[in-house]
Amino acid sequence: MDKLQHDYPWTKAPLVSCGPMRLIALSKLTSEVSKAGGLGFIGAGSDCSTLASELESFEKLQTESQVLAAVKDVLPVGVGFLLWAGEKLLKEALPILEKYRPAALWLFAPSHPDQLVQWTKETRRVTQGKTKVWIQIGTVADALEITQSCQPDVLVVQGNDAGGHGLEKCAGLVSLLPEVDDALSALCAEQEIKKPTLVAAGGITEGRGAAAALTLGASGVVMGTRYLASPEANIAKGYRDAVLKASDGGVTTERGKLYDTLRGTTDWPLRYGGRGVLNETHYDAAKGMSVEENKRLYEDAMKMGDEGWGEKARLTTYAGTGVGLVKEVKSAAAITEEVRRGAIAVLKRTSTHTWT
Amino acid sequence: MDKLQHDYPWTKAPLVSCGPMRLIALSKLTSEVSKAGGLGFIGAGSDCSTLASELESFEKLQTESQVLAAVKDVLPVGVGFLLWAGEKLLKEALPILEKYRPAALWLFAPSHPDQLVQWTKETRRVTQGKTKVWIQIGTVADALEITQSCQPDVLVVQGNDAGGHGLEKCAGLVSLLPEVDDALSALCAEQEIKKPTLVAAGGITEGRGAAAALTLGASGVVMGTRYLASPEANIAKGYRDAVLKASDGGVTTERGKLYDTLRGTTDWPLRYGGRGVLNETHYDAAKGMSVEENKRLYEDAMKMGDEGWGEKARLTTYAGTGVGLVKEVKSAAAITEEVRRGAIAVLKRTSTHTWT
Numbered sequence: 001m002d003k004l005q006h007d008y009p010w011t012k013a014p015l016v017s018c019g020p021m022r023l024i025a026l027s028k029l030t031s032e033v034s035k036a037g038g039l040g041f042i043g044a045g046s047d048c049s050t051l052a053s054e055l056e057s058f059e060k061l062q063t064e065s066q067v068l069a070a071v072k073d074v075l076p077v078g079v080g081f082l083l084w085a086g087e088k089l090l091k092e093a094l095p096i097l098e099k100y101r102p103a104a105l106w107l108f109a110p111s112h113p114d115q116l117v118q119w120t121k122e123t124r125r126v127t128q129g130k131t132k133v134w135i136q137i138g139t140v141a142d143a144l145e146i147t148q149s150c151q152p153d154v155l156v157v158q159g160n161d162a163g164g165h166g167l168e169k170c171a172g173l174v175s176l177l178p179e180v181d182d183a184l185s186a187l188c189a190e191q192e193i194k195k196p197t198l199v200a201a202g203g204i205t206e207g208r209g210a211a212a213a214l215t216l217g218a219s220g221v222v223m224g225t226r227y228l229a230s231p232e233a234n235i236a237k238g239y240r241d242a243v244l245k246a247s248d249g250g251v252t253t254e255r256g257k258l259y260d261t262l263r264g265t266t267d268w269p270l271r272y273g274g275r276g277v278l279n280e281t282h283y284d285a286a287k288g289m290s291v292e293e294n295k296r297l298y299e300d301a302m303k304m305g306d307e308g309w310g311e312k313a314r315l316t317t318y319a320g321t322g323v324g325l326v327k328e329v330k331s332a333a334a335i336t337e338e339v340r341r342g343a344i345a346v347l348k349r350t351s352t353h354t355w356t
Numbered sequence: 357m358d359k360l361q362h363d364y365p366w367t368k369a370p371l372v373s374c375g376p377m378r379l380i381a382l383s384k385l386t387s388e389v390s391k392a393g394g395l396g397f398i399g400a401g402s403d404c405s406t407l408a409s410e411l412e413s414f415e416k417l418q419t420e421s422q423v424l425a426a427v428k429d430v431l432p433v434g435v436g437f438l439l440w441a442g443e444k445l446l447k448e449a450l451p452i453l454e455k456y457r458p459a460a461l462w463l464f465a466p467s468h469p470d471q472l473v474q475w476t477k478e479t480r481r482v483t484q485g486k487t488k489v490w491i492q493i494g495t496v497a498d499a500l501e502i503t504q505s506c507q508p509d510v511l512v513v514q515g516n517d518a519g520g521h522g523l524e525k526c527a528g529l530v531s532l533l534p535e536v537d538d539a540l541s542a543l544c545a546e547q548e549i550k551k552p553t554l555v556a557a558g559g560i561t562e563g564r565g566a567a568a569a570l571t572l573g574a575s576g577v578v579m580g581t582r583y584l585a586s587p588e589a590n591i592a593k594g595y596r597d598a599v600l601k602a603s604d605g606g607v608t609t610e611r612g613k614l615y616d617t618l619r620g621t622t623d624w625p626l627r628y629g630g631r632g633v634l635n636e637t638h639y640d641a642a643k644g645m646s647v648e649e650n651k652r653l654y655e656d657a658m659k660m661g662d663e664g665w666g667e668k669a670r671l672t673t674y675a676g677t678g679v680g681l682v683k684e685v686k687s688a689a690a691i692t693e694e695v696r697r698g699a700i701a702v703l704k705r706t707s708t709h710t711w712t
Contacts, residue, residue, distance in 0.1 A: 013711045140604040140680060160516065160606065161528045171606030171677035172517045172528025174559035174568055179603070179680045203530035212530055212568035215706050247535070248496040250516065250527030321527035324496060324535045344711050350571050351707035355369045355700050 003197050004219055007132055007153065008103055010067050010076050012037035014210065014343055015220030016336045018227045019201060020044070020080020020106050021164065027054045027077075029232040031061035032332035034076045035068055037340065040332075041078035041106050041222075046085035046267070048092040055079075055100040073101070074130050080106035083115045084267055090119060098126040106156065108136040109165065111269050113149065120150040134199070138167035143180045144187055147196055155180070155196045156222060160255075161203025161275075163225045163320030168255060168273045173202055173216060181217035205322035207342020211350070214343060223339065225320040230332040238306030240329070242317045245310070246277045249321035253277050258285055259316040262298045277317040279310065359553050360575055363488055363509065364459055366423050366432050368393035370566065370699055371576030372692045374583045375557060376400070376436020376462050377520065377674075381580075383410045383433075385588040387417035388688035390432045391424055393696065396688075397434035397462050397578075402441035402623070404448040411435075411456040429457070430486050436462035439471045440623055446475060454482040462512065464492040465521065467625050469505065476506040490555070494523035499536045500543055503552055511536070511552045512578060516611075517559025517631075519581045519676030524611060524629045529558055529572060537573035561678035563698020567706070570699060579695065581676040586688040594662030596685070598673045601666070602633045605677035609633050614641055615672040618654045633673040635666065 004015045016038040018025050022045035030040025042058070044051045058077050062068045068076050079102045081089060097105065105123050110116050120133050132153040137143045143155055157180050158166050159173035170176070177200055188195040200213035201222035210221045227233050228243045246252050255275040260266055262281065284294055301314035308315040319326075330338070360371045372394040374381050378401035386396025398414070400407045414433050418424040424432050435458045437445060453461065461479050466472050476489050488509040493499045499511055513536050514522050515529035526532070533556055544551040556569035557578035566577045583589050584599045602608050611631040616622055618637065640650055657670035664671040675682075686694070 013709075139607050141607070159528060159530065161531050167606070169607050169610075172515060172559055173530050174515065174528060174565045175517050175561065175676065175678035175681065176606055178562065178564045179605075179678075182681070183603075203528055205531065206534065208534045208572050209530045211571040211706075214709075215567040215571055215702050216564050247539075249535070250523070250532055251495050251497070251525050254525075320531065322531035322535070325531065325538070340711075344707075346571050347703065347707035350567075351700075351703035353369075353570075355696075 002219060008039055008076070010034065010037065010071055011039055012340060013219075014214055014340060015039060015199065016210070016340045017041060017078070017199065017220060017222045018332070019222045019224040020078065021224050022082070024228070024234050026234050027057040027061055028234065029227060029230065029332050030077050031058055032230070032232050033336050035065040036333035036336035038336040039078055039104065041080045041104070043080050044093070045080070046082045046089060048089060048096060051079065051093070052096050052100070055096065055102070074103040075100050077102050078104035078106055078134065080108065081119070082108055083110035083119060084269055086111075090122065094122055094126050097123055097131055101127050101130050104132045104134050104154070106134040106136065109269060109272055113145065116146060117149050120152065136201070137180075138170040138176070140179050140183050144183055147184055147187060147193070148191070151193055152196050154199050156199050156201050157218070159200070159202030161321040162201055163253070163275050163323070164318040165268065165272050165274045166202070166255065167271055169271070173200055173213060177213065177216040177218060203320055203322045205325040207339055207346045209322065210339050210343035211346035214347065221339070225323055226326055226335055226339070227332055228319065229326050229329045230335055231329060232332045236306055236309065238309035238315070239317055241306070242277055242309040242311070243319050243323055243326055244329070246319065247324035249319070249323040253319060253321055253323060254282065258282060261291060262295050263316065274318055275320060277311075277319050277323065279313055279317065281314045358575060364395055364432070366390065366393065366427055367395055368696060369575075370570055370696060371395060371555065372566070372696045373397060373434070373555065373576060373578045374688070375578045375580040376434065377580050378438070380584070380590050382590050383413040383417055384590065385583060385586065385688050386433050387414055388586070388588050389692050391421040392689035392692035394692040395434055395460065397436045397460070399436050400449070401436070402438045402445060404445060404452060407435065407449070408452050408456075411452065411458070430459040431456050433458050434460035434462055434490070436464065437475070439463055439466035439475060440625055442467075446478065450478055450482050453479055453487055457483050457486050460488045460490050460510070462490045462492065465625060465628055469501065472502060473505050476508065492557070493536070494526040494532070496535050496539050500539055503540055503543060503549070504547070507549055508552050510555050512555050512557050513574070515556070515558030517677040518557055519609070519631050519679070520674040521624065521628050521630045522558070522611065523627055525627070529556055529569060533569065533572035533574060559676050559678045561681040563695055563702045565678065566695050566699035567702035570703065577695070581678055582682055582691055582695070583688055584675065585682050585685045586691055587685060588688045592662055592665065594665035594671070595673055597662070598633055598665040598667070599675050599679055599682055600685070602675065603680035605675070605679040609675060609677055609679060610638065614638060617647060618651050619672065630674055631676060633667070633675050633679065635669055635673065637670045
């Protein structure tokens with residue numbers, strides 16, 4: 001049996017996960033992903049204030065599924081945190097992790113590498129190792145350093161195509177994933193430590209991308225953008241419509257710090273930026289509009305409801321370069337199953353092609 | 357039989373090609389790639405002055421291989437041009453294409469889309485369609501426009517991880533390739549035109565990347581960076597050593613216009629930049645060194661021989677983000693065969709994994 005299916009016994013291989021999108025991936029979305037044999041991550045982000053109630057709500061939704069209801073040792077869901085938020089977040093998170101024991105914890109964006117060590121150690125302590133530790137990386141150097149310092153259960157290897165926050169300087173999965181895999185194999189053999197399982201993120205929206213990730217060395221995939229077009233994602237219709245409409249994501253999305261500046265979320269360490277669909281906010285900034293003026297217009301747009309999103313509008317529309325492959329709203333469960341089955345079908349079709 | 361093996365009957369599937377690296381991919385490298393069942397592209401670039409002699413030399417090398425010697429209708433090699441060079445290049449190229457009839461022509465970087473139409477039409481005319489037309493794109497919009505205007509035989513879909521020149525704004529292959537594939541299928545069905553064959557480029561250096569490209573919709577792959585570490589590539593030892601030494605290419609390479617500025621090759625249309633390994637030239641530019649001073653130091657470095665390359669040195673080291681997977685010098689023939697066989701083995705291994 002695969003390691004991931006051993007650790008998360010309600011899941012099917014290859015594992016399909018939804019990333020811990022802050023304010024978007026809550027109990028409603030993640031319970032549907034987990035029910036469909038995936039692993040949903042609730043996006044706690046930098047704030048624990050609603051986490052306990054979301055986990056409470058997940059516990060109730062869990063009973064709708066026989067398979068999930070049968071999971072007793074842990075809560076069949078993950079939780080994701082942004083570590084730059086600091087010591088206070090860890091202090092607030094620990095009692096919640098201890099009480100609800102989510103199956104996995106996703107750590108991202110520390111302002112100092114020691115935070116990863118501390119979170120890993122404390123979480124394993126309060127949950128007796130029941131909550132598995134996932135750490136997101138985007139470089140070979142980080143993969144090596146973190147594997148040595150934390151021995152995480154899973155490394156989430158995020159390529160440059162990902163939507164939302166990621167490293168400003170980062171390769172795509174095609175080269176990043178195999179290089180991380182090789183470097184970790186060498187390190188772990190040399191130091192006789194356990195090699196973390198690799199899960200891929202960044203640009204994957206359907207079966208072909210998922211199949212590619214598996215050939216590159218991943219045991220599972222994480223998607224964010226694809227789930228934005230599910231009714232269970234907690235986003236405005238305007239945001240969802242802008243995602244459905246966008247295409248050619250290499251041209252129509254961009255990674256940067258503009259939205260963080262305008263929205264006042266400026267605590268992100270310098271090396272991270274958010275990828276989103278370009279709109280008037282970007283075009284005006286590129287034409288030289290001042291931050292003050294752009295901020296004012298942004299705040300006006302926030303009062304416009306769904307009209308605030310779109311190519312001709314101004315609000316943040318985080319999405320990855322795969323946005324052009326997202327054409328249809330589907331339930332999170334259908335997405336999870338479709339991507340898992342699609343990946344297997346693509347691998348079968350491609351490998352049975354008669355290569356001369 | 358696959359379309360590519362029909363058109364290039366000495367090749368084996370999946371097709372492995374070397375990109376038309378200017379000054380680097382010449383008769384020596386390309387003949388080894390073609391002999392190993394691949395398709396080598398000579399990098400003519402923006403200049404025809406040595407092309408006839410390179411093709412002459414290829415004709416001689418071709419006779420060393422029984423399989424290649426048996427190819428009569430065309431020369432079993434490709435040639436790549438940079439179309440921004442203008443009308444003069446086309447005028448000089450046509451008689452050479454007519455005389456030698458290379459199996460494929462690779463068109464890239466027009467300053468106006470009409471140039472693609474003109475080159476395609478004229479080449480097909482002088483070679484009676486024997487020379488197949490490959491056109492390199494990096495966006496869905498270009499793929500659609502060019503398929504309608506030129507009906508190329510092959511579209512080379514280049515992702516952002518590629519070394520050397522490519523679009524400054526461009527997605528990675530994981531999302532770009534499937535979106536191009538879907539968009540072309542829809543267009544070609546609607547307009548009843550033939551769908552071009554897709555070949556993938558950008559970040560592929562070995563079997564896993566090649567397998568990923570096939571799952572994403574490609575029928576073949578193109579590599580540049582990997583072939584830099586072959587004895588047949590026409591590059592200085594210093595350049596090759598810098599490629600072998602570099603790792604973590606998402607961090608240690610960058611796309612931009614700096615080298616073009618310093619080397620005076622400023623005719624590239626604005627949307628293109630070159631990806632290369634970072635060195636003192638970049639670090640100094642980032643610290644604010646003037647172009648004049650950087651240029652002067654660059655010219656000094658050009659007199660230093662192999663010492664001019666490396667992290668602490670200054671000379672252009674174009675390479676893709678997959679540079680960290682290039683660890684060993686191997687013959688171009690061995691690389692070609694290894695990647696082809698590796699891709700098939702990876703697909704077989706991944707598809708026969710027991711997914712629950």
